[in-house]
Amino acid sequence: MAEKQAQARGLQVNEDRHWQETLWTAQRFAWAAMALLVVLAMLGATGKGGPLATASVKSTGATIEYPRITRWQSADQLSVRLPANASGEVQIELSQPFVELFSIESVEPEPSRMEASGQGHRFAFNVSGGGGQPLIVFHIKASRFAFSRTVTARVGEAAPVEMSLIILP
Numbered sequence: 001m002a003e004k005q006a007q008a009r010g011l012q013v014n015e016d017r018h019w020q021e022t023l024w025t026a027q028r029f030a031w032a033a034m035a036l037l038v039v040l041a042m043l044g045a046t047g048k049g050g051p052l053a054t055a056s057v058k059s060t061g062a063t064i065e066y067p068r069i070t071r072w073q074s075a076d077q078l079s080v081r082l083p084a085n086a087s088g089e090v091q092i093e094l095s096q097p098f099v100e101l102f103s104i105e106s107v108e109p110e111p112s113r114m115e116a117s118g119q120g121h122r123f124a125f126n127v128s129g130g131g132g133q134p135l136i137v138f139h140i141k142a143s144r145f146a147f148s149r150t151v152t153a154r155v156g157e158a159a160p161v162e163m164s165l166i167i168l169p
Contacts, residue, residue: 064155
């Protein structure tokens, strides 16, 4: 008899159906936001790898590839690919804002001369015109945070080119 009474009453649970559906909706939005963050990270929006993390600009035949999105105290590089017909001395100037944001750890190949001025740092390289495109690589490390900064670089006597970058914590 007691068994029949328990079946008749059923399980008595006080539930707020509206609250439960609101919670489920919030969970779905959170899942979508997390999936979006993972996709953005894979594309490079958090720095280091991916198509969003790097960018390139052209300056009279030279191509400068730089970290568009990088992280503070993370090793990165700025590459300058010179035209195939480049020979003699080539100068690369990095603006003062760039030098304030990044420390230059090393340069490959080593420059023949370096100068510092109020406008930035100038590096001179002796390039031999022996086929192929000469590549100069600056190994850099961000020394502070910067959310949307524009810096410039100049190759030879060409006009400076702008590089927009973000340094994340």
